[in-house]
Amino acid sequence: MLNLQRVAMFVAVVEAGSFTAAAATLRQTKAAISFNIGRLEADLGVALLLRTTRRLALTQSGEAFYTRALRLLAESDALEQEVRQNHLSLSGELTVTSTAEYGARKVIPALAAFAQQHPQLQVRHVSSSAHADLISERFDVAIRLGKLADSSYRAAAIERFTILPVASPGWLAAHPVTTLAGLAEADWILHQRLASPRRWSLTGPEGAVEMEISGPARFSSDSASALLAFAAAGCGVALLPEWLVRQPLVEGRLQRLLPQYRFPEQGVYALWPDSRHLPARVRAFIDFLRAWVTEGGVSAEIN
Incomplete structure (x- = not known):
């Protein structure tokens, strides 16, 4: 499998015209550039560059590889930008599970209002009281009521109720x-x-x-x-x-019955898989839902 970092170094050497200039551009040592180009040629099994004391030239295989390498790096850049944009922008699919009762009164009205603000967003809601495996069932977030049990998921409090x-x-x-x-x-x-x-x-x-x-x-x-x-x-x-x-x-x-006695308040929590990078659409919806129930959304029946 090609090492894209080495491919990028090869392109930098060709465009800079020398190992020394490429090393300066990439802020690496000339030895590191030379070593990685050598490994790239070894991986491909062909010589890409003709090295002399006075000049650097592409072999025939090097010319063909350079042309394809430019396209490969451009596609890699585009893929990276697309993934990051999908992660950061409020687009793609937002998948939420909640109990049917709380879902009908709070989550679904909030999802509808949230989706109206973000027309590129697709919404999937599943009504369930079961504690779903968020990863295997591909849920972005679960809204759960009651006492929060210990788990490997991350959690944020939404509201409390009697x-x-x-x-x-x-x-x-x-x-x-x-x-x-x-x-x-x-x-x-x-x-x-x-x-x-x-x-x-x-x-x-x-x-x-x-x-x-x-x-x-x-x-x-x-x-x-x-x-x-x-x-x-x-x-x-x-x-x-x-x-x-x-x-x-x-x-x-x-x-x-017996209104002079109060049972303990219960919590509503948003749970999501423990991940280093929480998609922006998930974080934005959790914040939106918390504000929605606190302020009493237009379609909400409670609070």
Whole structure:
């Protein structure tokens, strides 16, 4: 395989007319230039230059190689510029994965607004609660909710949100909950993707307290939308993001339990593969999404 650095040295020698002049142009020693040209000729198996004490001339093979070398170096330059431009400019494909619920309310509206500002950008969004392998599945960034687990990915905080225990009015009428002990013993609808869905640290009138759900859990799901639907159908208590249950609470389809107690806030994070060079479109979108949710984007329903 050709060493492009040696090819560039060969071209510099031809254009400068001597090893000494080429060495000055390239800011290298004459010995280094001579050594690399010699290695290039050895790799090709032909002599490219005729060297005398008074002048330097191209062999017939050298003339043909020089012409092709100019095109090769120009193409190499163009390729380098194209790759850098794609990395630095907001073009190409931006691939994002998020949960369906947060995606519909925040990520997709933000992606739509972001793409309108950058018409050369192509957007691919995948709704999933699974923790994708960003590299093998070719995702630029994943938006994940909850407690950030240790991983090899880089991460940036996007926002924080509160979670609320909710149930339907019908279920509460049949199973009134007035104390923390009663909440722990209630019929719970558990989120399967939580590491410890039954153990919680709460803040209440008496300060920090621990609660362990001891009641039955006939229903569970890995989807917040499913938990919401179970709760609205009167299946028990579900712990859900405030932004997801805001409208059902306003409409009276759900009710909040024990508002004097607060569950720990949860985070929203952007995760991306640990790489030395983060494409500009990825960094720009992460910054855009953070500003979008903080300022309450035009199409956003929350915050």
